[in-house]
Each structure stands twice: as C-alpha cells, then as structure tokens.
Amino acid sequence: MWPELVVGAAFVCAVTRGDNFPSLLTTNATLAVIIDREYLGSEYSPIKHAIESYLVFAKREILKHGGVNIQYYSWTSISLKKDIMAILSVASCSDTWRLFRAAEDQHLLHMAISETDCPRLPPDKAITVPLITKGEELPQLLLDLRTTKIYNWKSAVVVYDDTLSRDLVTRVVKSLTADSSNLRVNTAALSLLKLETRRTPMNVIRASIKDILSSVSIKTVGRNFLAIVAFEIVELIMEYAKSLKLADTKNQWLYVISNTNFKYKDIKRFKQLLSEGDNVSFLYNNTVKSSTCTGGLQCHCEEILSGFTRALDEAIVLEFETSSQVSDEEWEAIRPSKLDRRTSLLQSIKTYLLQYGECDNCTSWLMKAGDTWGREYQQNASSSDSSAELMSVGKWRPSDGPSMSNELFPHVAHGFRRRNLPLVSFHNPPWQIIKTNESGAIVEYTGLIFDVVKELANTLNFTYTVDVVKFGRDSDNNSSNSIREWSTEVATAETNFIPELIIEMVKNKTVAFGACAFTITDKSKRDVNFTKAISVQSYTFLVSRPRELSRALLFMSPFTGDTWLCLSAAIISMGPILYYIHRFSPVYDYKGISKKGGLSSIENCIWYMYGALLQQGGMHLPQSDSARIIVGSWWLVVLVVATTYCGNLVAFLTFPKVDIPITTIDELLGHRDTVTWSLTKGSYLETNLKYATEPKYRELYEKKIEPRSYKWMIKNIVDGKHVHIDWKMTLQYIMKKQYLESDRCDLALGLDEFYNEQLAMIMAQDTPYLEIFNDQIKKLHQVGLIEKWLKDYLPKKDRCWKNRHLVEVNNHTVNMDDMQGSFFVLFLGFLLSLLVTVSEKLWHKYVTKKRKKIIQPFTT
Ligand SMILES: *[C@@H]1O[C@H](CO)[C@@H](O)[C@H](O)[C@H]1NC(C)=O
Ligand SMILES: *[C@@H]1O[C@H](CO)[C@@H](O)[C@H](O)[C@H]1NC(C)=O
Ligand SMILES: *[C@@H]1O[C@H](CO)[C@@H](O)[C@H](O)[C@H]1NC(C)=O
Ligand SMILES: *[C@@H]1O[C@H](CO)[C@@H](O)[C@H](O)[C@H]1NC(C)=O
Numbered sequence: 001m002w003p004e005l006v007v008g009a010a011f012v013c014a015v016t017r018g019d020n021f022p023s024l025l026t027t028n029a030t031l032a033v034i035i036d037r038e039y040l041g042s043e044y045s046p047i048k049h050a051i052e053s054y055l056v057f058a059k060r061e062i063l064k065h066g067g068v069n070i071q072y073y074s075w076t077s078i079s080l081k082k083d084i085m086a087i088l089s090v091a092s093c094s095d096t097w098r099l100f101r102a103a104e105d106q107h108l109l110h111m112a113i114s115e116t117d118c119p120r121l122p123p124d125k126a127i128t129v130p131l132i133t134k135g136e137e138l139p140q141l142l143l144d145l146r147t148t149k150i151y152n153w154k155s156a157v158v159v160y161d162d163t164l165s166r167d168l169v170t171r172v173v174k175s176l177t178a179d180s181s182n183l184r185v186n187t188a189a190l191s192l193l194k195l196e197t198r199r200t201p202m203n204v205i206r207a208s209i210k211d212i213l214s215s216v217s218i219k220t221v222g223r224n225f226l227a228i229v230a231f232e233i234v235e236l237i238m239e240y241a242k243s244l245k246l247a248d249t250k251n252q253w254l255y256v257i258s259n260t261n262f263k264y265k266d267i268k269r270f271k272q273l274l275s276e277g278d279n280v281s282f283l284y285n286n287t288v289k290s291s292t293c294t295g296g297l298q299c300h301c302e303e304i305l306s307g308f309t310r311a312l313d314e315a316i317v318l319e320f321e322t323s324s325q326v327s328d329e330e331w332e333a334i335r336p337s338k339l340d341r342r343t344s345l346l347q348s349i350k351t352y353l354l355q356y357g358e359c360d361n362c363t364s365w366l367m368k369a370g371d372t373w374g375r376e377y378q379q380n381a382s383s384s385d386s387s388a389e390l391m392s393v394g395k396w397r398p399s400d401g402p403s404m405s406n407e408l409f410p411h412v413a414h415g416f417r418r419r420n421l422p423l424v425s426f427h428n429p430p431w432q433i434i435k436t437n438e439s440g441a442i443v444e445y446t447g448l449i450f451d452v453v454k455e456l457a458n459t460l461n462f463t464y465t466v467d468v469v470k471f472g473r474d475s476d477n478n479s480s481n482s483i484r485e486w487s488t489e490v491a492t493a494e495t496n497f498i499p500e501l502i503i504e505m506v507k508n509k510t511v512a513f514g515a516c517a518f519t520i521t522d523k524s525k526r527d528v529n530f531t532k533a534i535s536v537q538s539y540t541f542l543v544s545r546p547r548e549l550s551r552a553l554l555f556m557s558p559f560t561g562d563t564w565l566c567l568s569a570a571i572i573s574m575g576p577i578l579y580y581i582h583r584f585s586p587v588y589d590y591k592g593i594s595k596k597g598g599l600s601s602i603e604n605c606i607w608y609m610y611g612a613l614l615q616q617g618g619m620h621l622p623q624s625d626s627a628r629i630i631v632g633s634w635w636l637v638v639l640v641v642a643t644t645y646c647g648n649l650v651a652f653l654t655f656p657k658v659d660i661p662i663t664t665i666d667e668l669l670g671h672r673d674t675v676t677w678s679l680t681k682g683s684y685l686e687t688n689l690k691y692a693t694e695p696k697y698r699e700l701y702e703k704k705i706e707p708r709s710y711k712w713m714i715k716n717i718v719d720g721k722h723v724h725i726d727w728k729m730t731l732q733y734i735m736k737k738q739y740l741e742s743d744r745c746d747l748a749l750g751l752d753e754f755y756n757e758q759l760a761m762i763m764a765q766d767t768p769y770l771e772i773f774n775d776q777i778k779k780l781h782q783v784g785l786i787e788k789w790l791k792d793y794l795p796k797k798d799r800c801w802k803n804r805h806l807v808e809v810n811n812h813t814v815n816m817d818d819m820q821g822s823f824f825v826l827f828l829g830f831l832l833s834l835l836v837t838v839s840e841k842l843w844h845k846y847v848t849k850k851r852k853k854i855i856q857p858f859t860t
C-alpha cells in the first residue's frame with residue numbers, strides 16, 4: 001500500500017490497521033500542486049516553471065531530513081488520492097472552495113492562492129492568500145472582517161464618498177452582502193448614501209452631510225454605520241452624527257479611511273470628537289510605499305512553499321527524535337494523527353509567514369477603537385486624560401487577514417470594560433442597606449437597589465465604589481417628631497425629597513448615578529433623569545385586627561331575637577290553649593275520669609309544653625283526641641325547632657363571630673367619628689392628597705392628625721381608635737415588629753391599595769447610559785428577579801399574615817369560652833330555684849303562723 005515504507009513493526013501495525021497515513025514523516029510525504037491552467041491563462045507556464053524550480057531548490061536546501069513527493073495537476077476537477085498530505089492550489093475562488101470541500105474530511109493541509117474578494121478558507125484548516133491589486137484591498141478587507149465575524153451586522157448604513165470608485169462600490173457592496181452560507185455569516189441589509197465631495201466647496205459638503213444624516217431613521221435602517229470616506233470628511237460626519245444623536249451607546253460607527261498611509265495619518269485628532277458612550281472605531285490605511293515592496297503570484301507561491309518545506313523539515317526532525325527515544329509500541333500509542341500533523345504544520349507555516357513573510361507586506365490596515373465608556377467618571381485621571389482614548393484593536397494584512405488584539409467595538413462586546421464607576425448612596429433599608437462593623441467601617445452593601453446594581457455591574461461589566469452620604473435621618477432623631485424612631489429601621493414613604501447634595505453630585509457627574517430608591521416626581525424630573533421604576537409601592541392602612549366577639553351568649557345565637565320571642569310566646573300561649581281544650585272536652589265526664597291533677601291546671605299545662613319543647617315528655621297524656629292533636633302538633637313544632645337549633649349551634653361553635661373590620665377608605669371615612677388617622681409626613685401620598693380633587697381624598701388629608709409618638713400610635717391602632725396610612729411594605733414591618741413584641745396578631749392591613757408610588761434610581765440628564773440601564777432593569781423585571789429580591793427583604797410570613805379576616809375555621813375544639821353561656825344559665829336556674837325555695841319556705845311559715853293564730857271552731 002505504501003511504496004516508501006521504512007521497514008519496522010510500527011509500520012506493519014499501521015498498515016494492517018488501515019490507517020491512511022504512514023507512521024513517520026521520514027517517508028516521502030506527498031504534496032499535490034494544482035495550478036489551474038484556465039484560471040491563469042498565459043501566466044500558467046511561467047508560474048508552473050517557477051514552482052517546479054523552487055521545489056527542486058527547496059528539497060535540496062531546506063528539506064534536509066526527508067523527502068517529499070510532488071504531483072502536479074493542471075486542472076482542479078481531480079479526485080484526490082488518499083496518500084496526499086498537502087495541497088497547494090492556484091485557482092479561482094469557487095474552484096478553491098470546491099477543492100477544499102472535496103478534501104475536507106481527509107484532513108489535508110490546504111494552501112490556497114486565489115483571486116481577490118474570495119472568502120478565506122477556515123483559518124484552522126487552511127491558509128488562503130488572495131491576490132490583491134494594490135489600492136483595491138478594501139472589498140477583501142471588509143469581507144474578511146465579516147467572515148471572521150469581527151462585526152456581525154444584520155443591517156448597515158454605508159456612507160461613502162468619491163474615494164471609493166464606482167467599480168469598488170459594487171465590490172464593497174458585494175462583499176458586505178454576499179451570501180457565504182458555508183461560513184454561516186449573516187447577510188446584511190444595506191442602505192447606501194453617497195456624498196459628492198469632488199470639486200465641491202466645503203459648505204456644500206457640510207450641507208449635504210447634514211441632509212443625508214438627518215434622513216436616517218434608526219428604526220428602519222438599523223444601528224450600524226459604515227463610513228468609507230476621505231480623511232477630511234470624517235470629522236464632519238462625526239460632528240453631525242453627534243448633533244443628530246446618531247452616535248450613542250447602541251449605535252456602531254466604523255470609519256474606513258482609505259487615503260491615509262504610514263506617513264499621512266493623524267487619527268489621534270479624532271479623539272476630541274469622541275464622547276461618553278460612543279461606539280466608534282477607525283480602520284485606516286497604513287500602507288508603506290517603498291521600492292523594496294514585493295508581491296504577486298510567484299512571490300506568494302515561493303513564500304508559501306518555503307514555509308511549508310521548513311515546517312515539514314522541522315516536523316520530521318521532531319518526530320524522528322521522539323520516536324527514537326521510545327519503543328515501537330509506545331510510539332504507536334503517542335504518534336500524532338494526520339489531524340495533529342496538519343494543525344502543527346499549519347501553525348508553524350503561519351508563524352513563519354508572520355515573521356518572514358514579505359509578499360504584499362507593505363500593505364496593511366490598522367484598526368483603532370474609541371475607549372469612551374465611563375471615562376468621564378475617572379476621578380484619579382487628570383482632566384485632560386479623562387477624555388476618550390483610541391486603542392489599537394487589530395491589524396489586517398492581505399496574506400493572513402485580520403489579526404485582532406481586542407474586539408472591534410470593545411464596548412459593544414464588553415460594556416464598560418470593568419471600569420470603576422463612582423456611585424452615591426445612603427442607608428435606607430430595605431432599598432439600600434449599608435452594613436458597618438463595630439469600628440464603623442463599611443463592610444457590605446446590600447438591599448434591593450444594590451442587588452440590582454450588582455446585576456447591572458455584572459452584565460455591563462463595571463465595578464463601583466460607593467460614596468456614602470449621611471443626612472437627615474440621623475440628626476433628626478432628637479427632634480420632637482418621634483415617629484422617626486422607627487424610620488431608621490424600616491423605610492417609610494418619606495423618601496420623597498431627594499437631598500440636594502445627591503442631586504448635585506449626580507448632576508455635575510461626580511458620580512455615575514445615584515444608587516438609591518427615589519420617588520419619581522415631576523419636580524425632581526426637572527433636575528435629574530430617573531431610570532425605569534425598580535419597584536412600585538402602594539399605600540394602604542394599618543387597622544386593628546377585627547376581634548372575635550364574646551362567645552358567652554353563643555347558645556342564644558342560633559336564633560334571632562324575634563325567633564326567641566315567638567318561641568317563648570308560643571310556649572306561654574300553648575299552655576293555656578292546651579288547658580282550655582282539655583277542660584272543655586267532654587271525654588272525662590263521659591268516661592268518668594277525674595279531672596283532678598295532671599293537665600287540669602294551667603301551670604301544669606305550661607310546664608308540660610315546656611317539657612315537651614325540651615323533649616322531656618310529661619307524665620300525663622290528655623285523653624281527649626282534641627288535646628292530643630294539639631300536643632302532637634306541638635311535638636312536630638318542637639322537632640323542627642330543636643333540630644334547627646342543634647344544627648345552627650354546631651355551626652356557630654365552629655365559625656367564630658368576628659367584628660366587621662375597616663377595609664376601605666370609604667369605611668374608614670364612615671367611622672370618622674370614632675377613629676382618627678395619620679399619614680407619614682412628607683410622603684408622596686401626602687403631597688398627592690393635598691392637591692387631590694376627589695372629596696374623599698380631600699377629607700382624608702384634611703382630617704388627618706399628627707400622632708404623638710410611635711408607641712401612642714400603635715396603642716391606639718390596637719385599641720381600634722386610630723388608623724395609620726403608609727407603604728404597605730412599611731406597615732408589614734410594623735406588623736411584624738408588633739407581633740414579635742406582643743406575640744399577638746393585633747394589627748391588620750386594609751384591603752384598599754391606592755396611589756402607586758414608583759421608585760427608581762437617578763442619573764444625570766445628559767448621560768448616554770440611561771437607555772442601556774433601562775433595558776437591563778426591564779430584563780430583570782421580566783425574569784422576575786427584582787420581585788424575588790424584594791420579597792427576600794420583606795418580613796417573612798407569619799400567622800398574622802394568613803387570615804386577615806377569617807380566623808381559623810377547621811379543627812375547633814369546644815372550650816370554656818363556648819360553654820360559658822350554658823353554665824351561666826344553669827347558675828341562673830340554680831339561683832332562681834333557690835330564690836323560689838326560700839320564698840316557698842317563707843310562705844309556708846307565714847301560712848302556719850296564721851293558722852295557729854286563728855282558732856279553728858271545732859266541727860264534726
Ligand atoms: C523520496 O523521494 C525521492 C525522490 O522522489 C527518492 O529519491 C527517495 O528515495 C525517496 N525516499 C524514500 C525514503 O523513499
Ligand atoms: C493606501 O495607501 C497606499 C499608499 O499611500 C495607496 O497606494 C493605496 O491606494 C491606499 N489604499 C486605498 C484603498 O486607497
Ligand atoms: C469585561 O471587561 C474586561 C476588560 O475589557 C474583559 O476582559 C472581560 O472579558 C469583560 N467581561 C465580560 C463579561 O464581558
Ligand atoms: C472593620 O472593617 C475594617 C475594614 O474591613 C477593618 O479594618 C476593621 O478591623 C474592622 N473592625 C472590626 C472591629 O471588625
């Protein structure tokens with residue numbers, strides 16, 4: 001299979017395994033040289049001759065430790081044999097790509113020399129050298145940047161002037177839009193804007209730039225701008241782009257300046273035109289003009305072959321040395337595969353070309369990007385230094401394409417590039433919590449706002465130092481208004497006023513933004529811009545928890561008062577009715593039954609009916625049918641009444657009776673005679689109510705009172721005499737605190753939530769970063785992170801939260817509270833019977849005494 005096998009066990013192994021490459025490079029490798037006769041035309045024979053003679057030279061002079069077999073082809077539609085290790089092709093773009101794809105899975109080393117405007121073969125698998133006419137490298141350059149995804153634009157606005165000839169315009173457009181599906185890059189939608197600059201006076205150029213740029217609408221043409229213009233025009237375009245607000249944090253501007261070269265370039269002057277938040281990069285001609293510059297097809301062929309043979313020679317030496325140090329079996333295990341060999345050969349050829357490559361080497365373009373984001377806030381830099389800088393981000397050469405040291409638009413890829421931004425904040429839980437240790441040093445920043453800031457710092461890639469402002473609250477502590485006592489523990493709605501100091505710092509850009517939650521008000525909007533709302537707080541009120549009513553009269557509650565009245569009336573009236581019917585019935589006379597005893601007295605009848613009501617049947621039953629009918633129907637009534645009572649009593653035992661709570665503003669105003677209320681002083685709500693037109697809100701504002709102290713307020717709320725209105729969140733804190741202190745749930749929140757107050761961070765008005773901050777905050781809202789963070793800071797749910805209005809229903813065991821009423825009745829009965837006994841006794845005594853006094857006449 002391999003004619004050039006050096007005898008050895010390893011090779012036998014390799015062959016029997018069917019490996020498609022011999023084990024050692026010391027055997028002659030095969031290089032296929034494909035020179036397309038059709039593509040080269042008349043140049044074909046001189047080039048072929050040159051290559052042949054160079055290879056003879058290279059084999060003799062360079063490849064000292066091995067050999068190489070060379071096969072020549074003069075057309076590209078060949079089928080590549082398996083033993084070929086590398087290809088050198090000189091062919092048109094499409095043929096080059098076809099060759100590459102045909103040999104792709106054989107891991108061949110492909111060295112291609114092709115026409116201009118040809119997408120390069122994947123750089124990890126091949127070397128591509130496009131043959132470029134001097135001065136026309138722009139299309140290839142833009143194509144290279146696109147295919148290597150240095151910019152990945154879906155749309156672009158191309159502004160060009162006369163430095164780009166008509167022929168080049170077509171090629172540039174093609175290289176920006178051509179579909180290179182095998183490289184998986186987006187095709188871009190282009191909008192072309194031409195500037196007429198040749199022999200045009202400057203003021204006309206200015207006017208036409210202004211005209212052209214003001215017609216651009218970012219919504220329709222996208223945010224990417226490519227300006228291919230002369231050096232003199234760049235400044236004008238930058239000026240107008242700025243004044244028309246086309247340069248900002250989201251738009252990308254790439255200026256391609258072609259009429260510069262290594263002598264005539266003063267890119268630094270554009271520095272002054274860069275401002276905070278811009279994404280501007282420059283790509284400019286750095287071509288050297290000198291007599292030593294060489295180029296052309298033959299030069300490239302020889303250079304590549306020289307690199308290849310050198311790399312091959314090195315590889316042979318390396319492999320030979322390694323294999324001689326290990327046993328055959330070990331070598332078998334560690335020897336490089338065909339893929340490894342390609343990678344290492346490719347690497348060393350590239351290194352060689354980078355170091356010693358001379359062909360077309362005078363042509364080069366440099367890339368610089370404006371380093372703008374966050375520079376304004378660098379305090380330690382001197383004032384001249386705080387303006388934007390230009391940084392080198394890459395370089396382009398025809399032979400090896402773009403080589404980047406950074407992103408073309410560093411801020412688009414890396415945000416603030418880990419710059420340190422100064423922030424201002426103050427302690428205001430739960431929004432900003434600034435933790436200090438015993439010695440007063442700040443150890444941690446937490447709170448909702450800092451959670452958001454940390455996330456922003458992560459995504460926008462900045463670090464921050466916080467300037468902590470101490471104001472108001474602490475010094476106010478000893479003022480008469482002792483409501484403030486608790487405002488140091490929890491935030492209240494009192495953040496409405498933004499301290500002048502913070503506004504001042506944000507306004508004059510000492511700090512990048514205010515990392516504090518402020519209420520968005522129209523008044524503050526005059527001085528600063530607010531970010532999107534971080535949180536929306538609604539107001540509600542704190543009332544006493546509706547109390548369970550006393551259960552002493554529980555046994556009475558199954559029936560309403562009039563039912564009870566009817567029932568007692570029925571008992572009292574049914575007795576006499578029974579008595580009269582019983583009495584008038586002639587049955588007793590007829591049957592000769594004595595009418596004495598039993599039901600023959602009115603009170604006995606009443607007792608009987610009462611006994612029947614309690615389902616304690618009497619001893620006597622009337623004999624007459626008429627009376628029995630009465631008794632029977634009474635029993636029926638008793639059945640219904642008793643069953644209803646029992647059922648209802650059970651229900652009342654399980655469902656406790658609760659006071660009617662105050663849940664809405666209307667109810668609060670309805671209780672205005674018994675209940676007072678208070679608002680947090682200086683809050684957004686107070687300001688709003690002051691100017692409210694609705695009568696109920698006006699009344700709410702006008703009749704408010706000032707609580708004497710926090711303790712007084714809580715006590716009165718618990719007693720049901722006072723109501724406090726504040727952020728729902730603050731009230732939850734108070735409830736929690738009260739619960740922890742008293743272990744009782746005495747407080748509840750109203751159901752009405754009104755006046756949503758938006759809280760946001762503040763930024764300077766002309767800052768370019770408001771929009772990207774807003775985008776990030778919006779994202780955080782969408783994924784629900786902010787809500788989750790806020791929840792973490794709120795008081796945890798406890799039993800006071802669960803049932804604001806319903807007390808626990810299931811699983812109620814009857815206790816003394818429920819039973820006390822019946823015992824009370826028993827006691828009453830006992831008292832009554834005692835009373836009756838005493839009076840009976842007295843009556844008896846009186847009667848006997850009277851009897852003794854009157855001497856009875858003796859009768860017989
Ligand atoms: C390598 O090829 C050259 C010429 O093609 C030949 O002279 C030499 O013998 C070959 N080497 C081996 C090891 O086959
Ligand atoms: C780049 O500069 C060189 C040297 O001045 C010049 O010959 C060449 O035409 C320039 N390239 C372009 C695209 O203008
Ligand atoms: C942040 O910026 C630094 C400096 O430019 C960069 O190295 C890093 O990759 C960036 N990080 C992110 C996540 O973009
Ligand atoms: C407080 O923190 C500062 C800074 O981290 C540290 O230097 C100091 O020792 C700490 N003090 C105490 C009492 O932990």
Ligand SMILES: *[C@@H]1O[C@H](CO)[C@@H](O)[C@H](O)[C@H]1NC(C)=O
Nearest residue numbers: 525526527528529530765770
């Ligand atoms: C920032 O404030 C200015 C001045 O009030 C206003 O014109 C502008 O619209 C605000 N920006 C945003 C994004 O709200």
Ligand SMILES: *[C@@H]1O[C@H](CO)[C@@H](O)[C@H](O)[C@H]1NC(C)=O
Nearest residue numbers: 808809810811812813814815
């Ligand atoms: C009812 O209460 C008892 C004692 O308090 C408890 O053990 C039981 O789990 C409760 N049952 C239900 C259903 O809540």
